Amino acid sequence: MFEGGGFGVGVTVNTLDEPSWPPSILPPGVIERPTRLGELMPVRSRTDRELAAEVQRVDQVDAQLTAYRAQLVAELARRRPDSQDRQIGEPGAASPDGLPAPGREAAPGVSEFFADELAIISRCSRTAATKQADLSVLLVRHLPGTWAAMADGRLDRPRGLALAAELLAPSREVEPHVLAAVEAAVLPGARELPVRRLQAAVRAELLRHDPAAADRRRRQAARAADVAVRPMRDGMAELSVFLPREMADTISRTMDRYAHMAKADGDSRGIGQLRVGVLYDLVTRPWDTSRPPVTAHLTVLAPPDALRGPASTPTAELNGEAITAAHLRALLEELDALCPGGLQAPAGGTLHLALTHPATGALRAVVTRAELERLARRGCPQHPDGQCDCPVLDRPPPVGRYRHTPAQERFVMTRDRTCRQPGCRNSAGWADLDHMRAHAEGGATACENLCCLCRRHHRLKTHAPGWSFSMTSDGVLTVTTPSGVTRVTRPPGYDDPAVRAAQLEDEPAPF
Known part of the structure; x- marks a missing residue:
């Protein structure tokens, strides 16, 4: 019998032998999916009081799962020590300018690349993964009382994480006994306090125990603006x-x-x-003429008829975000890009035309308007009458050296647009063109072997142990973490049905 009323039967099935024949085909209209909790424990059969009690039990289990997850993450972090990282002064180490701002670096003793691995495991951003890792290590190592209260279901998840989050930045500089004193003072009444008052109580205790540290943190935070x-x-x-x-x-x-x-x-x-x-x-008003002008780079994707389509049809993209044709027309007019004589470069800017495969969206070539006009006039040199299907434009050819060509850089940056590490959105303008197969190991300096990676993830690929990177000729990147989790990223706009089907077959179920 379940707490709160209701009966249920639990059955555990273990697979003893894998079947040697293909699985049976389900009848039409029948789908296979995991049993839902609401089916095991019917919701509509409960009274109001039972529903309220069940919500409280779910909150309790949520706290227990959070504590369990913190244990898992903290243990994985322990197995990724910073001794595996390149040290300052060694080739491949982070430069002083590339180090995280104070308070955003990895937890003490943990590899700088652990957050990148956790981001792929949890399908989240590196920023979110960094916070997850730091809170988990803090709870398990330095706030055992808070962790135990959550693991026992005595403290709910929002209050437990709020308490830990307030102590996260201070934990990097105060002595462990200060953390213990603050926890001992605040934890007994934490369950009854609203979250904001709990956070204020933690800050007050920190000030009482170490006011000088609070001033140092304020100065550090100002530098992180x-x-x-x-x-x-x-x-x-x-x-x-x-x-x-x-x-x-x-x-x-x-x-x-x-x-x-x-x-x-x-x-x-x-x-x-x-x-x-x-x-x-x-x-934006030009009140300070002593400053140099600045410009922004916009990537606009649109089919040729986008400017003539219905105003309500979302037919184009601006920097990866869907916009309507009317929005696109207004933007192009504002940039002075829609003018007599056809699409031209904005004043003081440049215009590149990206040609993609009509079925998959794979990038085929990137040219300027002048180059396209010249190629259109010249046609195929082997068939001057133009009655042929010979290609006259394709991706830039490989070169027999380590350094890529300007044409290759233009092509790869247009294809990738951002760092291609799963979850990273750093602009390609701040990225390196990295050889997926190292040049020293025979990797060609070719568009099929070059990929945009920001400096951090370039260093990760080159120097972090246990990581694996591979890429197809169309730029489909596969990344595998040291813990064996694999993620696939495709260039924006690329949608090969065969690749997508293969990826879905390899994806684990989302439960």
């Missing part, structure tokens, strides 16, 4: 700024006052729109 953009739906984006509190308050008050001034002058837009407009004007 940054601005980030996250794409959102419907052509929008989210701009986030990490900065000192006094600066944030000043910016907020300034935007708010200017927005209310515009509202008082009769602007009918909402106050939020006005704040955004004020911020944009303050940042």
